[in-house]
Amino acid sequence: GAVVSQHPSWVICKSGTSVKIECRSLDFQATTMFWYRQFPKQSLMLMATSNEGSKATYEQGVEKDKFLINHASLTLSTLTVTSAHPEDSSFYICSARGSGTGSYEQYFGPGTRLTVT
Amino acid sequence: GEDVEQSLFLSVREGDSSVINCTYTDSSSTYLYWYKQEPGAGLQLLTYIFSNMDMKQDQRLTVLLNKKDKHLSLRIADTQTGDSAIYFCARVGTGGFKTIFGAGTRLFVKA
Numbered sequence: 001g002a003v004v005s006q007h008p009s010w011v012i013c014k015s016g017t018s019v020k021i022e023c024r025s026l027d028f029q030a031t032t033m034f035w036y037r038q039f040p041k042q043s044l045m046l047m048a049t050s051n052e053g054s055k056a057t058y059e060q061g062v063e064k065d066k067f068l069i070n071h072a073s074l075t076l077s078t079l080t081v082t083s084a085h086p087e088d089s090s091f092y093i094c095s096a097r098g099s100g101t102g103s104y105e106q107y108f109g110p111g112t113r114l115t116v117t
Numbered sequence: 118g119e120d121v122e123q124s125l126f127l128s129v130r131e132g133d134s135s136v137i138n139c140t141y142t143d144s145s146s147t148y149l150y151w152y153k154q155e156p157g158a159g160l161q162l163l164t165y166i167f168s169n170m171d172m173k174q175d176q177r178l179t180v181l182l183n184k185k186d187k188h189l190s191l192r193i194a195d196t197q198t199g200d201s202a203i204y205f206c207a208r209v210g211t212g213g214f215k216t217i218f219g220a221g222t223r224l225f226v227k228a
Contacts, residue, residue, distance in 0.1 A: 006159075034216075043205065043220045044160075093159050106216055108152070108160040 002028045004096050006109035013084055013116055020080045021112045023094030029074035030096035038091040050077055084116040121219035123206050128225045135193040137222045139206030146208040151191045154203045201226045
């Protein structure tokens, strides 16, 4: 199947700093990328959806100025957590969907664990 | 509504079959998925079924879809300790764009 990578896999940062997480589709062109947040022992919460070259669509309750999403190319999307606080600590997972046949298949990255101290 | 519901926990013995159940409310669902998540990892797509199918089999995995009852199940034959993970049921939402996830079923396999 298609491969999606995330970098870094884990990061610890101080409160007030910003952190950027990269999501890459390695062997296909991702017309749409999704960013999820997962709390311990809970399901995935969709934060935003982005299409290449256009602004991300944020879910209700997700602050777009805090969670900046850029989908500049068909293989790369980034999530920047600005002015991070301890409550932003979570597991962030991206996923990507291509175009054409099988476009309903969504491939997930391995996740990035963010800890804000 | 767009709810997807699953039981939260299932425990089986190694070698037995596991059946994980899922119900959903939106009858317009087109694709339904099963994902596996191991500790500290992302989600791995196990299998999916299109809404005009009743059953799909892939090696040890069998997916059954009862569209009338909006019920989806995943059967894992000859369950192994390596199958211990969280299994998420998901469906493509109205409009065929967003994927709606259940809360996940934690499968525990006893040796």
